[in-house]
Amino acid sequence: MTVRRPLLGRLRRYPSAVAGLVVILFLVGMAIYTVIAIPYSQVLQDWRAGEHWRMNPANAGPVWTDRLFGGNAPPTLTISSDAANVEAAGFEGGRQVRIPLTFDFAYDDFPSELTLFLGVRGTDRPAFVEATWHRPDGSEMRLGAHRISADDRIAISQDRALEGRLGRVPHIGLFATDPGTTARPDVLQGTYRLTLDAVLFDEEATLDAALVAFGRVHGIAGTDHLRRDLMVALLWGTPVALAFGILAAVGTTVTTLVIAAAGVWFGGLIDAAIQRLTEVTMILPILPVLVMVGTLYSTSIWLMLGVVIALGIFSASIKMYRAMLLPIRNAPYIEAARAYGASDARIVLRYMIPRILPVLIPGFVTLIPTYVFLEASLAVLGLGDPVLPTWGKILNDAQMQGALYNGFYYWVVAPAALLMLTGLGFALFGFALDRIFNPRLRSA
Amino acid sequence: MVNLPQEPAQGQAGPDMRQAYLFGIFVARRLVALVITVMIGVYLTIVVANMGGQVDELRLIQIRADVAEEVRGDPGISPAERQAFIDQRVALEIDRLNLDQPFIWRSFDYLRRAMLLDLGRAEQMHSDHGSRQVNRIIVERLPATLLLFGTANLLVFFVSILAALALSRRYGSAIDRAVVALAPTSAAPGWFYGIFLILIFAFVIPIAPPGGMVAVPPPEDPLSYALSVLRHMALPVLAIFISSIFVSIYSWRTFFLIHSSEDYVEMARAKGLPERMIERRYILRPTLPPIITSFLLMLIGLWSGAIILEQVFNWPGLGTLLFQAIGHRDTPVIIGGVVIFAYLLALTVFLLDFLYALLDPRVRINPGGVGR
Numbered sequence: 001m002t003v004r005r006p007l008l009g010r011l012r013r014y015p016s017a018v019a020g021l022v023v024i025l026f027l028v029g030m031a032i033y034t035v036i037a038i039p040y041s042q043v044l045q046d047w048r049a050g051e052h053w054r055m056n057p058a059n060a061g062p063v064w065t066d067r068l069f070g071g072n073a074p075p076t077l078t079i080s081s082d083a084a085n086v087e088a089a090g091f092e093g094g095r096q097v098r099i100p101l102t103f104d105f106a107y108d109d110f111p112s113e114l115t116l117f118l119g120v121r122g123t124d125r126p127a128f129v130e131a132t133w134h135r136p137d138g139s140e141m142r143l144g145a146h147r148i149s150a151d152d153r154i155a156i157s158q159d160r161a162l163e164g165r166l167g168r169v170p171h172i173g174l175f176a177t178d179p180g181t182t183a184r185p186d187v188l189q190g191t192y193r194l195t196l197d198a199v200l201f202d203e204e205a206t207l208d209a210a211l212v213a214f215g216r217v218h219g220i221a222g223t224d225h226l227r228r229d230l231m232v233a234l235l236w237g238t239p240v241a242l243a244f245g246i247l248a249a250v251g252t253t254v255t256t257l258v259i260a261a262a263g264v265w266f267g268g269l270i271d272a273a274i275q276r277l278t279e280v281t282m283i284l285p286i287l288p289v290l291v292m293v294g295t296l297y298s299t300s301i302w303l304m305l306g307v308v309i310a311l312g313i314f315s316a317s318i319k320m321y322r323a324m325l326l327p328i329r330n331a332p333y334i335e336a337a338r339a340y341g342a343s344d345a346r347i348v349l350r351y352m353i354p355r356i357l358p359v360l361i362p363g364f365v366t367l368i369p370t371y372v373f374l375e376a377s378l379a380v381l382g383l384g385d386p387v388l389p390t391w392g393k394i395l396n397d398a399q400m401q402g403a404l405y406n407g408f409y410y411w412v413v414a415p416a417a418l419l420m421l422t423g424l425g426f427a428l429f430g431f432a433l434d435r436i437f438n439p440r441l442r443s444a
Numbered sequence: 445m446v447n448l449p450q451e452p453a454q455g456q457a458g459p460d461m462r463q464a465y466l467f468g469i470f471v472a473r474r475l476v477a478l479v480i481t482v483m484i485g486v487y488l489t490i491v492v493a494n495m496g497g498q499v500d501e502l503r504l505i506q507i508r509a510d511v512a513e514e515v516r517g518d519p520g521i522s523p524a525e526r527q528a529f530i531d532q533r534v535a536l537e538i539d540r541l542n543l544d545q546p547f548i549w550r551s552f553d554y555l556r557r558a559m560l561l562d563l564g565r566a567e568q569m570h571s572d573h574g575s576r577q578v579n580r581i582i583v584e585r586l587p588a589t590l591l592l593f594g595t596a597n598l599l600v601f602f603v604s605i606l607a608a609l610a611l612s613r614r615y616g617s618a619i620d621r622a623v624v625a626l627a628p629t630s631a632a633p634g635w636f637y638g639i640f641l642i643l644i645f646a647f648v649i650p651i652a653p654p655g656g657m658v659a660v661p662p663p664e665d666p667l668s669y670a671l672s673v674l675r676h677m678a679l680p681v682l683a684i685f686i687s688s689i690f691v692s693i694y695s696w697r698t699f700f701l702i703h704s705s706e707d708y709v710e711m712a713r714a715k716g717l718p719e720r721m722i723e724r725r726y727i728l729r730p731t732l733p734p735i736i737t738s739f740l741l742m743l744i745g746l747w748s749g750a751i752i753l754e755q756v757f758n759w760p761g762l763g764t765l766l767f768q769a770i771g772h773r774d775t776p777v778i779i780g781g782v783v784i785f786a787y788l789l790a791l792t793v794f795l796l797d798f799l800y801a802l803l804d805p806r807v808r809i810n811p812g813g814v815g816r
Contacts, residue, residue: 412643
């Protein structure tokens with residue numbers, strides 16, 4: 001307690017320390033919120049399942065960046081038959097249904113895709129559906145007839161025949177002011193209607209219909225090529241990154257410190273063995289070894305963590321710790337401890353290590369982002385965890401899909417910004433701690 | 445450390461021959477130690493790569509599947525004949541890859557060949573000249589890596605030392621404080637800045653190519669070829685530079701600050717020696733060993749960073765090779781890459797020892813005393 005108080009007080013005098021601490025606390029808060037809001041098992045399932053995201057647009061940017069730059073791109077519009085004014089008339093052995101799906105379209109950009117989701121309820125027999133497109137200028141267009149089974153979708157955007165008639169892709173042609181000619185058409189704003197005329201072959205049968213005009217923007221973070229909401233991955237990347245960074249930093253620093261202290265204390269053969277092992281580990285390149293393990297065994301993030309720690313145990317910092325600990329070995333207070341009969345373990349753990357701990361804490365804090373970036377590096381190499389969404393995996397997906405080349409900047413910028421924020425947060429804090437714990441640096 | 449004053453005196457008293465002899469002994473000892481270290485490291489790599497023979501098992505399944513796939517389309521032979529044919533082909537393949545011997549024997553064989561840099565044949569990949577030899581493939585990529593990282597590291601090293609010297613002279617100034625404030629930006633590795641540099645300078649303001657090493661097709665005459673390489677190098681070098689320059693300047697500045705308050709420097713100042721001379725003779729000269737150490741340690745760190753930076757910039761070096769090998773699951777190339785990296789690191793460590801011994805006489809005379 002007596003130590004902590006002045007430390008906090010001194011920290012307050014460094015704005016960078018305060019900023020770093022605020023960032024770290026923000027990230028920790030975000031991680032805790034994520035783990036509670038989206039449970040681990042759910043995120044695993046969601047991130048894998050394609051069907052879960054079928055109502056999302058593919059490669060849509062964030063809403064707020066679009067609005068920030070003065071854009072007015074459409075979000076995803078879902079027009080369901082639940083709210084529509086359904087007219088029905090029965091006939092012998094069936095029903096005739098007319099569903100008008102009406103919606104206002106007042107955006108400056110075309111939808112990215114147009115799909116009709118249909119479901120026939122109450123019968124096993126397929127239904128016939130004919131769709132007609134009514135535009136705000138009064139013109140109308142028949143979109144063709146379809147035979148619909150229990151659950152079906154009609155991808156209007158991929159209707160080649162319709163594309164031929166319109167002269168361009170349907171989701172643009174159906175919304176364009178002048179069907180056909182110009183290279184860059186304008187959006188015709190106003191009220192559109194899609195009328196579905198269906199024949200159902202059962203008197204009790206009903207038809208569920210939903211017209212989805214997939215947008216160009218989606219949510220806070222946008223979506224990827226598989227329609228997945230990037231927000232889920234950005235959020236879940238936080239606890240994963242923090243856990244990986246902190247566990248790896250703790251794992252390597254603590255074990256290394258204990259081994260270095262034991263080597264210095266016992267000396268002789270043990271010390272020599274530790275030194276030689278350190279030299280062997282020094283020449284083992286961490287990233288290539290991780291790449292090898294990832295390729296040959298598993299890319300599970302926990303295995304990677306294990307390998308990082310295993311390679312970090314006898315890392316080069318043993319040499320540094322050893323140099324720091326050697327003078328302490330003969331300090332009078334250690335001699336006093338020996339005189340009263342303290343065990344070897346007690347001397348190493350309670351007398352030697354605590355002595356150099358303050359000097360190491362700043363280094364420890366700045367080590368965390370290194371490992372966060374290491375995890376991202378592995379993911380960028382395509383060796384990310386197979387199931388968990390992480391920041392590095394988003395970057396990898398983005399790179400694989402040529403996000404920069406296609407202009408999906410948000411896909412790269414968001415995870416990169418979070419990585420940078422994490423890096424800066426810990427580094428700012430660590431550097432400030434360094435100046436507090438090592439007074440010789442405090443000259444500036 | 446305590447008996448230091450006598451030792452250099454003793455060294456100076458001896459003839460030059462003795463000096464050279466001691467130095468030779470020292471270098472030889474370090475070399476032997478390092479070869480043994482590399483051997484253990486490489487052997488560990490081999491064991492990890494083939495832990496419990498799992499990889500052999502995988503490769504066996506792979507071979508079986510490949511052969512079966514090749515033979516499947518063949519009409520007109522009976523199932524029994526086909527099976528016999530498959531077995532025969534699999535046996536041949538196993539023989540070709542030496543999979544029939546126990547791992548422990550093969551591991552020593554692997555080790556011997558790895559130490560001699562005979563890294564075997566790649567399974568899928570080949571060099572640009574069409575060779576399947578792993579060491580050919582690697583040697584072909586090495587110059588590109590050396591060019592990129594050599595340039596970037598030397599640049600970072602000299603710029604940071606010079607800037608740090610200048611800053612330590614007027615610490616507390618606005619520039620000095622800016623550098624201290626910017627130091628945390630080095631938390632992100634080079635490839636990370638690379639992504640943004642590509643975004644800005646290749647797409648938003650297209651003034652540099654987004655990747656690759658030369659223009660396609662490569663220019664004919666050497667001068668424009670070199671210019672093209674330079675143009676392609678600009679962004680990756682800049683990425684490495686940005687990611688390490690500030691923390692480098694920061695740590696050197698601190699280092700020089702501490703050393704410029706030593707008594708002998710104060711003494712030199714009191715004598716009225718010019719500032720330049722003080723810097724060169726009283727600050728730089730005695731601090732040279734740690735400077736060299738940190739330079740080589742930085743090299744060690746950057747060897748691994750290379751993989752992703754090259755990948756991001758599509759630079760045809762060792763890193764990209766390793767990345768491609770991951771894609772092909774080409775085990776010999778991956779293991780070969782690790783072995784080569786281990787050799788490069790070992791070489792760096794050896795160079796470190798060697799330079800250290802040249803610069804710091806204490807190391808030569810008492811090899812165990814003044815450690816790294």
